[in-house]
Amino acid sequence: MSQQAAPAPMQADSAPTSAPTAPGAPTPAPTPAATSPHNLAARILAGHTLTHAEALALLATPDEDTLDLLNAAFRLRREHFGLSVKVNYLVNLKSGLCPEDCTYCSQRLGSAAQILKYTWLDKDEAVRQAKLGIGGGARRVCMVASGRGPTDRDVDRVSAMIADLKADHPEIEVCACLGILKDGQAERLRAVGVDAYNHNINTAESHYEDICSTHSYADRVATVEKAQAAGMSACSGIIVGMGESDEQLVEAVFALRDMGSDSIPVNFLMPFDGTPLEGTWELSPLRALRILALVRFAAPDRELRMAGGREMHLRSLQPIALQAANSLFLGDYLTSEGQSAEEDLAMIRDNGFHVLGERPGEPGFTGASGEACASAAGESSCCGSGCGSTTTTAAGASATPAPRKRGAGTDLDPNA
Numbered sequence: 001m002s003q004q005a006a007p008a009p010m011q012a013d014s015a016p017t018s019a020p021t022a023p024g025a026p027t028p029a030p031t032p033a034a035t036s037p038h039n040l041a042a043r044i045l046a047g048h049t050l051t052h053a054e055a056l057a058l059l060a061t062p063d064e065d066t067l068d069l070l071n072a073a074f075r076l077r078r079e080h081f082g083l084s085v086k087v088n089y090l091v092n093l094k095s096g097l098c099p100e101d102c103t104y105c106s107q108r109l110g111s112a113a114q115i116l117k118y119t120w121l122d123k124d125e126a127v128r129q130a131k132l133g134i135g136g137g138a139r140r141v142c143m144v145a146s147g148r149g150p151t152d153r154d155v156d157r158v159s160a161m162i163a164d165l166k167a168d169h170p171e172i173e174v175c176a177c178l179g180i181l182k183d184g185q186a187e188r189l190r191a192v193g194v195d196a197y198n199h200n201i202n203t204a205e206s207h208y209e210d211i212c213s214t215h216s217y218a219d220r221v222a223t224v225e226k227a228q229a230a231g232m233s234a235c236s237g238i239i240v241g242m243g244e245s246d247e248q249l250v251e252a253v254f255a256l257r258d259m260g261s262d263s264i265p266v267n268f269l270m271p272f273d274g275t276p277l278e279g280t281w282e283l284s285p286l287r288a289l290r291i292l293a294l295v296r297f298a299a300p301d302r303e304l305r306m307a308g309g310r311e312m313h314l315r316s317l318q319p320i321a322l323q324a325a326n327s328l329f330l331g332d333y334l335t336s337e338g339q340s341a342e343e344d345l346a347m348i349r350d351n352g353f354h355v356l357g358e359r360p361g362e363p364g365f366t367g368a369s370g371e372a373c374a375s376a377a378g379e380s381s382c383c384g385s386g387c388g389s390t391t392t393t394a395a396g397a398s399a400t401p402a403p404r405k406r407g408a409g410t411d412l413d414p415n416a
């Protein structure tokens with residue numbers, strides 16, 4: 001844990017101001033006028049870069065002032081992303097059976113989590129699964145495989161899937177997530193049209209050895225840099241609630257900002273039974289909101305995705321999280337079930353937001369299909385064959401992750 005003095009928390013605008021201090025007295029904490037999140041948001045809009053002390057103060061915001069903090073974060077979100085929400089869809093191309101030992105991961109070496117385990121989907125099935133997500137409203141598809149990193153043959157395999165998908169859906173962004181890249185692999189993925197590469201740093205460099213021993217923080221950063229050098233957009237984020245201190249959380253967020261991660265997924269630890277972090281519950285819904293606000297203040301113009309674990313950690317505050325986040329995953333995660341895709345889309349629209357790509361002029365807009373999907377949102381089915389059959393509400397606010405039992409790797413339709 002941090003040895004530093006506790007930071008002055010962010011306070012609501014209505015809080016009283018501090019009294020003046022005598023000459024020679026210790027430097028007082030900033031007055032609420034200076035630490036107000038709205039004041040800070042205004043300064044950031046004017047070009048200020050969030051400092052380390054300000055970041056810690058954001059995290060120290062009292063529960064009773066956290067909704068005001070989110071309201072301030074909304075000013076930054078709205079400036080850069082309006083009211084749009086990017087909807088992403090995960091296709092797990094290869095599940096479980098990983099030789100790495102990331103403590104948080106249900107697919108790790110030795111995991112006893114009751115997840116789906118399968119080797120590579122064939123090309124047609126992978127493309128079919130991706131199209132079901134697109135039919136459900138996704139404008140970015142994330143093609144993911146477990147493992148330390150791809151072989152060159154794996155890159156060929158995934159390249160063929162993506163070439164087919166891009167041929168039918170050139171408007172859709174494709175993100176690949178295949179692990180640590182070797183020299184030349186990023187360039188080959190970019191050449192077939194991969195728009196982005198996801199490789200999360202997961203936590204602070206100073207905390208990395210506590211969560212993984214089979215590869216290093218530097219390995220992960222090197223892959224992000226390879227993806228960027230090849231011309232792909234970097235998608236790199238974190239998992240919170242793994243024993244990191246506030247200092248380490250700020251360290252990780254600032255690292256993502258400084259390395260130029262274009263999209264920042266914030267995952268909230270899903271402590272699967274059968275993994276080393278089983279039973280680890282460190283987050284409250286308001287704490288989860290403060291973390292999202294921190295990322296928005298630190299990187300106001302980056303895509304901020306509320307990612308895995310949002311249902312069980314944000315719980316009823318998910319809609320408020322959209323004031324900071326402008327992106328989410330639709331439906332299920334790699335190995336666990338999310339809330340239904342219908343609920344995701346209804347949450348977006350009920351709160352005055354819209355799916356990015358369904359309006360003219362937005363990336364991914366295709367006219368009729370986007371409008372059709374939009375018009376059906378919130379009803380019992382959306383569009384495409386994958387939507388109407390997925391009416392199940394999954395893990396939601398339950399206390400443990402519900403392993404995914406539908407979609408890729410099963411005979412059942414996905415949650416899309």
Ligand code: SF4
Pocket residue numbers: 098099100101102105106107108109145146147148179
């Ligand atoms: S996070 Fe990736 S590398 Fe680590 S155990 Fe899970 S699948 Fe393997």
